[in-house]
Amino acid sequence: MEIRHTTNPTDFKYYTTERIRNDFLIENLFVEGESKFVYTHYDRFIIGGAVPIDTPLELDVGDQLKTNYFLERREVGVINIGGPGVVKVETEEYVLDKKDGLYIGLGNKNVTFHSVDPQQPARFYIVSSHASKRYPTEKIDITKAEPARLGSNEESNKRTIYKYIHADGARSCQLMMGLTILEPNNMWNTMPAHLHDRRMEAYLYFDLEDTARVFHLMGEPQETRHIVVKNEQAIISPSWSIHSGVGTSNYTFIWAMAGENYTFADMDVVEMDDLK
Ligand SMILES: O=C(O)C(=O)C[C@H](O)C(=O)CO
Numbered sequence: 309m310e311i312r313h314t315t316n317p318t319d320f321k322y323y324t325t326e327r328i329r330n331d332f333l334i335e336n337l338f339v340e341g342e343s344k345f346v347y348t349h350y351d352r353f354i355i356g357g358a359v360p361i362d363t364p365l366e367l368d369v370g371d372q373l374k375t376n377y378f379l380e381r382r383e384v385g386v387i388n389i390g391g392p393g394v395v396k397v398e399t400e401e402y403v404l405d406k407k408d409g410l411y412i413g414l415g416n417k418n419v420t421f422h423s424v425d426p427q428q429p430a431r432f433y434i435v436s437s438h439a440s441k442r443y444p445t446e447k448i449d450i451t452k453a454e455p456a457r458l459g460s461n462e463e464s465n466k467r468t469i470y471k472y473i474h475a476d477g478a479r480s481c482q483l484m485m486g487l488t489i490l491e492p493n494n495m496w497n498t499m500p501a502h503l504h505d506r507r508m509e510a511y512l513y514f515d516l517e518d519t520a521r522v523f524h525l526m527g528e529p530q531e532t533r534h535i536v537v538k539n540e541q542a543i544i545s546p547s548w549s550i551h552s553g554v555g556t557s558n559y560t561f562i563w564a565m566a567g568e569n570y571t572f573a574d575m576d577v578v579e580m581d582d583l584k
């Protein structure tokens with residue numbers, strides 16, 4: 309498992325493009341037949357990908373957590389961004405079609421990821437944070453999630469937010485997770501930008517063509533930088549950083565958060581005059 313350490317906004321001002329990409333961009337999460345995990349020291353949040361082909365992949369990172377099993381002191385959120393898949397939690401099987409999600413609670417020892425058709429493998433995006441209480445494992449079907457429609461064509465940011473794991477959905481200790489879909493010809497996410505100093509966030513951009521890119525914006529509002537992001541790449545967003553982006557086409561992204569509170573609407577909106 310790769311480790312990413314934290315940085316502070318004062319040092320961040322002097323980072324080169326290369327350093328920004330090394331610290332905050334995760335380029336290759338989805339490798340056929342493998343699972344990959346990145347351990348961040350931002351709220352000890354783990355970001356992973358699993359692409360099972362013929363054989364199942366286990367939720368396992370060896371002895372790096374120094375616990376007996378992955379979910380001994382953790383909870384997990386999963387969204388499938390590929391072909392049909394199955395997640396087996398102990399003896400229960402959850403079928404996840406594209407964009408379906410799953411919350412897996414503390415204490416489950418055996419979790420495996422499977423593809424239904426190796427020709428169209430499932431691509432599981434996995435996030436995890438610390439947990440202190442066991443909440444029930446629950447599937448979140450995108451067709452049943454309540455959509456929140458935001459933005460407008462005039463602002464090029466017409467999009468729908470689907471909240472999967474949060475206070476009024478699948479319950480967790482601190483993990484929040486959901487998916488935002490931009491409509492065709494709409495390219496901006498989260499503009500006006502916001503901060504939540506109480507929580508870190510991670511983004512996974514997907515449903516982009518090979519040649520399409522998202523210019524992800526980060527940094528303190530008065531010191532912004534960008535990262536050029538390809539399909540199925542993830543971004544670690546520290547609590548002091550805005551997280552916003554504009555694409556060369558529309559796209560979908562998964563957001564996930566962990567930290568102090570459990571309030572999706574806890575956002576300090578940045579005034580356009582304050583953005584530099
Ligand atoms: O489209 C958006 O705006 C988002 O999806 C924003 C994220 O949900 C977020 O940043 C939550 O804090």
Ligand SMILES: [Zn+2]
Pocket residue numbers: 502503504509551575
């Ligand atoms: Zn946010």
